[in-house]
Amino acid sequence: MKLASKPNLSLFHSLFHDARHPLVTFRQLLEANANPDDVTFSLVIKACLSSSSFSSASSSSRFQLNQIQTQLLRRGVDQFLYVNTALIDFYMKLGITSHAHQLFEDMAFRDIVSWNVLICGYSQNGHPYNALQVFVHMLRESFRPNQTTIVSLLPSCGHRELILQGRLVHGFGIKAGLCWDPQLSNALISMYAKCEDLEASQFLFDEMVERNVVSWNTMIGAYGQNGFLDKAMLCFKELLKEGLQPSHVTVMNLMAVNVVLEPVHCYIVKCGFTSDDSVVTSLVCLYAKQGFTDMAKSLYRYYPTKELISLTAIISSYSENGDVESAVECFTQTLQLDIKPDAVSLISVLHGITCPSHFAIGCAFHGYGLKNGLITDCLVSNGLLTMYSRFDDIEAALSLFLDMNEKPLSTWNSVISGCVQAGESSDAIELFYQMNTSGVKPDGITIASLLSGCCQLGYLRIGETLHGYILRNNMKVEDFTGTALIDMYSKCGRLDYAEKVFYSIDDPCLATWNSIISGYSLYGLEHKAFSCFSKLQEKGLEPDKITFLGVLAACTHGGFVYEGTEYFHIMTKEYELMPGLQHYACIVGLLGRAGLFKEAIDIIKNMEIRPDSAVWGTLLSACCIQQEVKLGECLAKKLFLLNHKNSGFYVLMSNIYAIVGRWDDVARVRGMMRDIGGDGCSGVSVIEVTSLKDMNKSSEVDSNR
Structure with missing residues (x-):
């Protein structure tokens, strides 16, 4: 198709090279009365793709892209196949998959490139099933797949549940005579590795006639993804023996398998990879991940890349180590560098707020999230819900939850789990009712949290109802769901049901x-x-x-x-596990009840951690059983200094005195207990009086439980 006039060549040149403002230049072209043709639109799309302002599917990017498409339609350039294909690619790279697919459907003519762009777009946007459906449709339309088709499709098959489809695609490649191509072989090796079939990956690698650096990188990455550090390092050494020069991808693959840092760091410096931002960023992240936060920060300062990923890794590392002040300081640094923190940066700080003294910092970051619009991100909302629940501020958590416009399953799970952890299981059950009425379907995490709540309240009937819900909806009773069921039945008095659940699980x-x-x-x-x-x-x-x-x-x-x-x-000794306070309390109580007080005290003296009131309390309880009054008195004095408000210790000491007939001492201890506000007679009984409103017609559990 020929148009009336050709645009000025200098404007073409400007449009192509000025990737920062492609649409501004395009508007100048229109104002100059130049009539754009198919080549012009091709250059516009190419320039926009390389522009940083079109990096995400924001409302402005969507609007500007629609403007391009409108001009394309007005001038009849949509008749050109390759322009439409470029536009589909543009939509896919912005993540607007629905528009891309609709544009593809509206095309009068398609070629293999159009199909490949659509398949590749779905793969890159994480829609494997859509990519496979397009591939099947393409075959039905009698288009013969080429190398690019297979390479674009294989990443979509890189999931364990899609390995059969991956093998079928592999078969298409063999039938088409494409399997000797190194690029396709590399894609197949990567696909099988992601499906955890390393034997197939190794076989394909061994069969390759020509191995380039990409092939070796793929195999190193395959071993790394599956946790075989030694084999990844051996593969790296073989690469060097072949006389090939490692690339930055090689080094990044090695760092991905958590190798020993010092040798890899030295190798990076020796080979001059410090000029590569991606390598430096990976190195900083690896130091931060392994807990060497100060080294990560020093490295970041020495090789300033102004990468948000690096700073976020450092923030996260500080938070995990409990150094919230340094995490906040690092977060502030991102603002000083004009780097806009994202939801991941904010949530990294929130995860570190576990101490009550840092609660005010968490509230301040809640305000920052509100001010900058990050509160709408589910990651941030869930992080705040978890934080408020951690400090038993259920009122704030519920207020935040109710103000949210969108409540995905992860958010419901966060608030339900938070209520259970804070001991407000009744609220959790009520939220579950609201969740069902809102049309959100629970998953295993939801059910496990509610079952934990049933343990707190002793609600066997609701626990049985939840079990029935699992069975009716064919949810898998394994891992955390099965564990939660067993725990619930055990603590609610039905060990026989707990055993049935356990033996129904194939591989606990x-x-x-x-x-x-x-x-x-x-x-x-x-x-x-x-x-x-x-x-x-x-x-x-x-x-x-x-x-x-x-x-x-x-x-x-x-x-x-x-x-x-x-x-x-x-x-x-055998498993080299360091005992916790509960383990010490068990062994001390066991020895003490058997009258082996010397051995019990030796255990306490040799503890690697400071004994708490629970450890001393178990020994005091043993003294009560064995009528060891003198030792009991010593322990009571120690416990009084540790926790003088715990009435349980007074009861134990009173019982010791009562056993040996020292009634004056019994009265004295009882008087001390009354002074702290306890009489040793108070107790709590729990009677189950409620059930789930939305499941009250199905409280009986299936007989196949």
């Missing part, structure tokens, strides 16, 4: 084993707890601190002194 994870062991310990079924411990080891699982806490509790309840000391020895 360690947390699930821990839950059933704790359940058996709670009910005094020590031998079943010990049997479970042996079985999880046979399954190849390595027990953790919670596992040992369960078996130690079983030993304490059953008075198994020998077994308890053996488990404690296995924990500290």
